[in-house]
Amino acid sequence: MVIGRKHLAALVLGAALVGWVIPWSGVIGISASTGHWKLTDWFLHWAMRSSVRTSAIGIEVPPLEEGMLPMAAGHFEGGCALCHGSPAMPPPASVRGMLPVPPDLKEVIPTWTDAELFQIVQHGVRFTGMPSWPVAEREDEVWAMVAFLRRYPDLDGASYRRLAGHAAHQSRDQGRVLETCNGCHAPDRLDRDSLVPRLDGQSQTYLRDSLAAYAEGMRPSGIMAVAIQSLTEQERAALAVHFSERTVRGVNAVALSNQTGRGEHIARFGDLDRRIPACMSCHDRTNGNPAYPRLAGQPAAYLAAQLRLFVDEKRGGGPHRALMAKVAANLDDSDIKAVAEYFSARDPSADAGPDHIVPASVGFSSRGR
Structure with missing residues (x-):
């Protein structure tokens, strides 16, 4: 018997029809309670591991700190x-x-x-x-x-x-909003290596704008998206009031690196040749806009991470985010480290000028560089 084109076409059509009729009939179970066949379970896990292995090729792993x-x-x-x-x-x-x-x-x-x-x-x-x-x-x-x-x-x-x-x-159903915030933002949990910011003493304006930016997707963060997903606008406003009124504590002194002097220069005077304005022209709380964040005493790792996000154009925020994006575009990594070191060393309870840098003779921790 010679198999012609008509036979092949009929075979393909028949296979397609069977492939449609069997799922339509409902005989293929999808109930989680019945589990998978062992062969199906093995195949799915094998395919998943193979896919992950291949997709991970070429991914560069940064330092995990x-x-x-x-x-x-x-x-x-x-x-x-x-x-x-x-x-x-x-x-x-x-x-x-x-x-x-x-x-x-x-x-x-x-x-x-x-x-x-x-x-x-x-x-x-x-x-x-x-x-x-x-x-x-x-x-x-x-x-x-x-x-x-x-x-x-x-x-x-x-x-x-x-x-x-x-x-x-x-408990997981307790939903105490403030305690959830303190789980990450409690001051006693924030050393200079933390990627979490200090909220105490920030202005209501900045905190309210930041929470709104997270809620509206203007400031991307998977962690904050989950943390505030169930909050109402009124609850966000109440959190802004609470943290703005909390007492600002001094920071634990740490040894200043050799770059801090450079960071102070950029903070106070900027670098006009490279179109970098002075940080303190906006972030000095004695004359700054309340929509700008307080930087003094923030963890150095947090400040550096946020500046890198601005450089990479991945950091949104409140209504003035575009201004900061333009500033950060001219910073290199050494600038970022120096500025982060400088502001981390400033006393947030004073935050009135460069003379409030914690002096090298006062109680340095063993973590100093």
Whole structure:
């Protein structure tokens, strides 16, 4: 028998018809309660691992530092522990009915490389409950989560609570907004390596504008998007009032690097040849616009990270964000480090001029450079 074109066409049409009729009939089960066939389960996991491995090729892993951990831990407690549980609390019984069941991270994290963890956290996994990162452009936040996940297998309940702060001390349905904020922003949790800003003493205007920018997507942040997603405008305004009225504390003195003098020059005088205006022309609270943030005493790592986001055109904000974007475009990395060092060393409780830099003879910590 000779198979002609008509036979081939009929075969293709028949296969397509069967492929449509079988799903239409409803005989293919989609119930999570029945689970997968072992072959299906193996195939899906094999395909996922292969996809992640290939997608992670060429990803450059930045230094994973201690300052990344608290911010990521707070986000994990609010956005991830509900399914995966945490060292402080097991996952709720209801997640056992998910297909696939969220894995025990202490078991699976060691099987992935840093680049592969980045790929999973950044993009999520199809056909599971694992979502992509809320804001695609904030790769710095994703790397912070990778740093936290790398540490995760070694955490016990107490060490996890210390990293996650207040967020891990309350029940998941308690929803106490202020305590959630303090989980990351409590002053005693913010050393110079922190990527989280100090909120105490910022103006109501700046805090209100910042929260509105997060809520409206004008200032991209996956961590803040999750943290404030359920807040009303009135609640955001109340938070702005609360933090603006809190007492501003001095910072722990740290040894100043050789770059601080350069940072002071840029802060006070700018660099006109490179079209860099003086930072203090806007950020000196004695004559500045209340819509501009207080920089004195902020963690150096936070300031440097935010300036790099401006340089990379990934940092939005309030109504004056375009002005700062133009300023940052002319900064190089050495400028950023110097300015961050300088403002981090200023006393936020005074913040009246360059003479308030913490002197080198006063109580330096062992973390000085």
